[in-house]
Amino acid sequence: MKKRAVRLVQSTFVGVLALAAGATAAAVAHWAIDAAGDVLLAHDTYDGLAHHSRAGFLGLAILLAALAFLRYLWQAYHRRAGSMRVPALPFVASVVMMSVLGTIAMEAIDAAAAGVAIDGIDDIFGGSLALGLSATVLTGIVSALFARAVLDLLIECEPAVAEFLVRILHHQIHGPASHVRVHVVLTLTLDGACRLARRSGKRAPPHLTPA
Numbered sequence: 001m002k003k004r005a006v007r008l009v010q011s012t013f014v015g016v017l018a019l020a021a022g023a024t025a026a027a028v029a030h031w032a033i034d035a036a037g038d039v040l041l042a043h044d045t046y047d048g049l050a051h052h053s054r055a056g057f058l059g060l061a062i063l064l065a066a067l068a069f070l071r072y073l074w075q076a077y078h079r080r081a082g083s084m085r086v087p088a089l090p091f092v093a094s095v096v097m098m099s100v101l102g103t104i105a106m107e108a109i110d111a112a113a114a115g116v117a118i119d120g121i122d123d124i125f126g127g128s129l130a131l132g133l134s135a136t137v138l139t140g141i142v143s144a145l146f147a148r149a150v151l152d153l154l155i156e157c158e159p160a161v162a163e164f165l166v167r168i169l170h171h172q173i174h175g176p177a178s179h180v181r182v183h184v185v186l187t188l189t190l191d192g193a194c195r196l197a198r199r200s201g202k203r204a205p206p207h208l209t210p211a
Contacts, residue, residue: 013071014086014094017147020064022098025143027057029099029136030106033126040131045123046107049114053106072154077165081158086151092144099140100133 030046031054037044075081107124111117118124125132154161 010083013068013084014091016064016071017068017086017151018091018094018098018144020061020068021095021143021147022102022140023057023061023064025095025099025140026102026106026136027054027061028143029103029132029139030054030057032135032139033103033132036131036135037126037128041127043127045127049110049116051106051110052113053109056109057102057106072151073161073165076154076158076161077169079158079162081155081161084151085155086148088148091148092141095144095147096137096140099143100136103132103136 030051034044034046034051037046072081072084075084104124108118111123122129122132125136
């Protein structure tokens with residue numbers, strides 16, 4: 001039962017991160033298709049429409065990214081951030097799929113808001129299925145790889161982040177008037193801690209430094 005719960009939490013985290021990356025990719029792809037269509041296409045179906053959905057998707061992406069980051073902090077505090085690593089190919093495939101679906105949803109929302117009918121799949125991708133779909137897939141791949149790279153970097157820096165969180169919480173609980181005062185200062189810089197983590201791979205508990 002416990003393992004099942006852990007897998008569910010991990011799957012939920014990966015799903016939230018993929019949704020954040022996919023929503024970001026969809027918004028960027030939608031803008032890129034619009035910009036490229038003005039130059040490469042004789043009839044750009046994105047012209048003449050207000051694209052309010054882009055702001056909505058970017059806002060959703062920020063919200064989901066914030067939720068994923070809070071989950072990372074929780075895991076880092078409990079020294080389990082390494083369990084949050086995501087498999088490359090399934091994650092990239094998920095983000096690409098969400099990017100394509102998000103781009104379709106964005107154009108459908110914009111067209112509905114403007115009272116414009118969508119005549120076919122080409123219209124959804126700016127007037128050219130080849131251009132729109134390739135831009136969306138490429139943007140999804142880049143977004144997925146970037147999100148995964150950032151997560152890997154955060155996991156490598158987990159020892160320093162965990163020490164910082166422990167010191168902050170200890171300071172808040174005991175306060176400056178406590179018989180044991182804890183200075184909220186890292187004994188290692190983030191860069192130094194990350195290098196140490198990469199070299200040794202050790203994950204010892206943080207040590208509090210009394211004043």
